[in-house]
Amino acid sequence: MIENNEKPTKYFCNLEKRHYIDKLITKLEIENSEIITDHKEIMRNVTLFYETLYSNIDNELNTEIDFKNIIDSHVIEKVNEPSRISMERKITIDEATAYLKKMKKDKVPDPMVSQQNFIKCFG
Numbered sequence: 001m002i003e004n005n006e007k008p009t010k011y012f013c014n015l016e017k018r019h020y021i022d023k024l025i026t027k028l029e030i031e032n033s034e035i036i037t038d039h040k041e042i043m044r045n046v047t048l049f050y051e052t053l054y055s056n057i058d059n060e061l062n063t064e065i066d067f068k069n070i071i072d073s074h075v076i077e078k079v080n081e082p083s084r085i086s087m088e089r090k091i092t093i094d095e096a097t098a099y100l101k102k103m104k105k106d107k108v109p110d111p112m113v114s115q116q117n118f119i120k121c122f123g
Contacts, residue, residue, distance in 0.1 A: 028042045029035050
């Protein structure tokens with residue numbers, strides 16, 4: 001990045017050239033412990049590795065999950081009437097204030113919610 005009308009010098013161009021070489025993969029050991037050094041072959045293997053990694057071919061990832069059986073296998077207690085009524089009521093100012101005071105500084109409960117510091121100051 002060039003700032004304030006700076007011009008790249010020969011020194012910095014050579015430095016970048018040297019660092020570029022350090023960024024290259026010059027040897028790669030593949031699955032059968034074979035070491036490859038050909039750049040095109042290395043690139044082909046790296047590409048194949050990531051294509052395989054991010055593909056949906058893996059049977060474990062593609063198995064259909066029977067959510068009904070998972071849900072049915074867990075015992076989920078129903079909420080009793082007094083608890084339901086308590087949870088459906090509006091939150092009081094005191095409850096909200098107590099919650100905000102317990103929060104760590106510079107943390108938000110949700111990315112869409114304003115900073116709790118702002119709420120503490122102006123709420």
